[in-house]
Amino acid sequence: xxxxxxxxxxxxxxxxxxxxxxxxxxxxxxxxxxxxxxxxxxxxxxxxxxxxxxxxxxxxxxxxxxxxxxxxxxxxxxxxxxxxxxxxxxxxxxxxxxxxxxxxxxxxxxxxxxxxxxxxxxxxxxxxxxxxxxxxxxxxxxxxxxxxxxxxxxxxxxxxxxxxxxxxxxxxxxxxxxxxxxxxxxxxxxxxxxxxxxxxxxxxxxxxxxxxxxxxxxxxxxxxxxxxxxxxxxxxxxxxxxxxxxxxxxxxxxxxxxxxxxxxxxxxxxxxxxxxxxxxxxxxxxxxxxxxxxxxxxxxxxxxxxxxxxxxxxxxxxxxxxxxxxxxxxxxxxxxxxxxxxxxxxxxxxxxxxxxxxxxxxxxxxxxxxxxxxxxxxxxxxxxxxxxxxxxxxxxxxxxxxxxxxxxxxxxxxxxxxxxxx
Numbered sequence: 001x002x003x004x005x006x007x008x009x010x011x012x013x014x015x016x017x018x019x020x021x022x023x024x025x026x027x028x029x030x031x032x033x034x035x036x037x038x039x040x041x042x043x044x045x046x047x048x049x050x051x052x053x054x055x056x057x058x059x060x061x062x063x064x065x066x067x068x069x070x071x072x073x074x075x076x077x078x079x080x081x082x083x084x085x086x087x088x089x090x091x092x093x094x095x096x097x098x099x100x101x102x103x104x105x106x107x108x109x110x111x112x113x114x115x116x117x118x119x120x121x122x123x124x125x126x127x128x129x130x131x132x133x134x135x136x137x138x139x140x141x142x143x144x145x146x147x148x149x150x151x152x153x154x155x156x157x158x159x160x161x162x163x164x165x166x167x168x169x170x171x172x173x174x175x176x177x178x179x180x181x182x183x184x185x186x187x188x189x190x191x192x193x194x195x196x197x198x199x200x201x202x203x204x205x206x207x208x209x210x211x212x213x214x215x216x217x218x219x220x221x222x223x224x225x226x227x228x229x230x231x232x233x234x235x236x237x238x239x240x241x242x243x244x245x246x247x248x249x250x251x252x253x254x255x256x257x258x259x260x261x262x263x264x265x266x267x268x269x270x271x272x273x274x275x276x277x278x279x280x281x282x283x284x285x286x287x288x289x290x291x292x293x294x295x296x297x298x299x300x301x302x303x304x305x306x307x308x309x310x311x312x313x314x315x316x317x318x319x320x321x322x323x324x325x326x327x328x329x330x331x332x333x334x335x336x337x338x339x340x341x342x343x344x345x346x347x348x349x350x351x352x353x354x355x356x357x358x359x360x361x362x363x364x365x366x367x368x369x370x371x372x373x374x375x376x377x378x379x380x381x382x383x384x385x386x387x388x389x390x391x392x393x394x395x396x397x398x399x400x401x402x403x404x405x406x407x408x409x410x411x412x413x414x415x416x417x418x419x420x421x422x
Contacts, residue, residue: 008155012148019144023137030133035105038126039085042107045070045122046083053113069123075110078117084108087126165189169198176205178212219275227272230265237261270395277328277398287321288329290360294353297337304341305351313352320357322422324403332399336418339393340364343416361419370411 049070086108089101106123168187176184184205186198237258246254298305298312305312340351344364352363377397396418400407406421 007159008152011155012152015148015151016144019140019147023140023144026140027133027137030136034126034132038105038124039107042085042105042122042124043083045124046107046109046120049120049122050111050113053111053118069104071121073119075117075119078110078112080110082109162191165191165194166197169194169201173201178209216275219271226268230261230268234258234261234265273331274395274398277402283325285323285325288324288326289319289321290355291316291319293329293333294355297333301337301341308341308344308349309347310341310344311348311350313350315352315354318355318357328399328402332396335396336362340416343368359419359421361417363415363417365414366416367414368416371409371416373409376409 049072053072084107085105087103087105090104091101103126104123105126106121108119108121110117110119112118165187172184172186184202186202189195189198237254240254241251241258294314294316337351340362341364343366344351345367349365350363351365352361354361354363377393397407400420408419408421410417410419
C-alpha cells in the first residue's frame, strides 16, 4: 500500500469519527435546547393557569388563551411543590391517522388557591423536535459526506505535490547503476526532511561508487600484475619437473606445487575475464548458429563423452541465429557442456540438449545432490569433493546477464537441468 493511500485512509477514518461525534453532540444539543424552550413555555403556561384560577376564571376560558392540553383536578391537600417534566407517546385518535402517535412533553405540579388544592398537568406536542433534529442531522451527514470526498481529492493532489520530490528520489535510486559514471541529481525541494534525505543518499552513493571503483581497480591491477609472475613460476616448475635427480617425495611436492600454480593461474584468468565482461569490452557481435555451435562443442568434447559412456540426446526444434559475441558465447557453451560432462555419472549417464525458439536447456544425470540455489551463482562456492575453481557457474551467470538472458536451475529424479531463456 502506498504511503499517500495509507495516509488518506487514516485521515478519512479520523475525519469520519470526529464528524460522527460532532453530529451526535449537535443532535443532543438541539434536543436539549428544544426541551429547554418547551419547559420555559410550559412554566409560562403554569403562571397563566395559576393567575387565571386566582381570578376565578373557568378552565375553558384560560385554556383557550394558552392553547395547550390542560388537566386540572381538585385534590384534598397539596403534597408537593416540585415541578415534574416528562415525555411520552400518545396515539392519535381518528380514522385518518389511526395507528400514528405524537410526542408530548408534560408539566405536572400542584398548587393551593383560595383554600383549594389542585393537581394540574399541562402538555405540549414536541413531535417537531424529532423532525428538526433528524433534519439537522441529515444536513450534517450530507455535509460530512461531501466534505470527506472533497478533502480526499484535495489531500491527494496536495500530497502528490508535496511528495513529488520524494517519488523523484525513489525513481532516481531505482534506476541508479553503480557501474555508470553519472551522479545522482535530485529535484529541488523546500521540505527540510526531503533535502536531508537527498543529501544523505548523494553522500552514500558517492562513497559506494568510490569504494567500488577502488576495489575494481585493485582487482584488475592485481590480476594483471599477477599474470607475469604466475607464468614465470609455472614455466620454472615445468623445467624442474623434467629433472631426474629428485626423490619420489620431492617430485610429488613439485607436482603439487605445479597443480596449485596452474589453479591459481586459471583463477586469475577467470577474474580478468569477469572484469572485462563487467567493463563491456566484448562489444562486437556476429550471427551465431546455436545448432552448429552445439555440434562443434560436442565434437570437441567427444573424448570425455566416450570416456564416461554418456548418451547424447538432441532435440533441436529451432534454428534461429543469434547476435552474440563469439568469444563469450564460446566460453558460455564450453562451461555448460563441461559441467554437464564432468558432473555426470561415472558411466552410462545421459546429456540432453533441447533448443527452442526462445530458450535452450542442458540436462545431465548425476549422483550429486541438488545444488543449493541460494549460493548457486556465487563465486568460490563449490562442492567439497570438487577440484574446480568455484567460479564456473558465476562466470556463466555473468555472461548470461551480459546477453540479457535469464537462467533457471532445477533438479528432479537425479537430473540436473539448466534452462536459458533467450
